[in-house]
Amino acid sequence: MARLLRSFGYAASGIVSAVRREPNMRIHLAAAGCVTLLGALLGIARLEWALLLLAMGMVVTAELMNTAVERAVDLNTLEPHPLAKAAKDTAAGAVLAAAVFAAVIGAVIFIPHLWRLIT
Numbered sequence: 796m797a798r799l800l801r802s803f804g805y806a807a808s809g810i811v812s813a814v815r816r817e818p819n820m821r822i823h824l825a826a827a828g829c830v831t832l833l834g835a836l837l838g839i840a841r842l843e844w845a846l847l848l849l850a851m852g853m854v855v856t857a858e859l860m861n862t863a864v865e866r867a868v869d870l871n872t873l874e875p876h877p878l879a880k881a882a883k884d885t886a887a888g889a890v891l892a893a894a895v896f897a898a899v900i901g902a903v904i905f906i907p908h909l910w911r912l913i914t
């Protein structure tokens with residue numbers, strides 16, 4: 796049990812460190828806050844919340860993995876290397892892919908609600 800709690804502690808400190816050091820992570824969290832506020836204001840359905848939470852979780856998880864890859868690459872070498880570039884660019888691509896899909900999910904959910912409001 797103590798070991799499990801210690802592991803949670805390490806994982807939590809990894810998340811805190813990424814939030815402190817990565818401006819992009821703070822942008823993702825701010826976007827998630829705005830989406831949550833909009834969802835509450837529009838009174839979206841339970842399934843819509845589930846999809847939005849999944850999308851937000853996907854983006855934050857991808858950003859955490861991207862941060863881990865960046866740190867591991869920098870630990871290995873700070874010299875320019877094609878494999879270092881490929882690793883970092885691929886990890887950044889994962890964040891971009893997650894963010895684009897999340898934006899599409901957000902549009903599919905919010906556009907009909909907003910449309911109903913203005914018509």
Ligand SMILES: Nc1ncnc2c1ncn2[C@@H]1O[C@H](COP(=O)(O)OP(=O)(O)OP(=O)(O)O)[C@@H](O)[C@H]1O
Nearest residue numbers: 817818865872873874875876877879880883884887
């Ligand atoms: N060792 C390296 N060798 C070759 N190219 C690199 C190397 N390190 C970084 N790069 C290139 O420079 C880009 C920027 O790298 P950097 O480490 O500054 O990350 P970043 O995407 O700016 O993220 P952050 O600002 O969070 O550090 C990478 O995506 C990659 O294309």
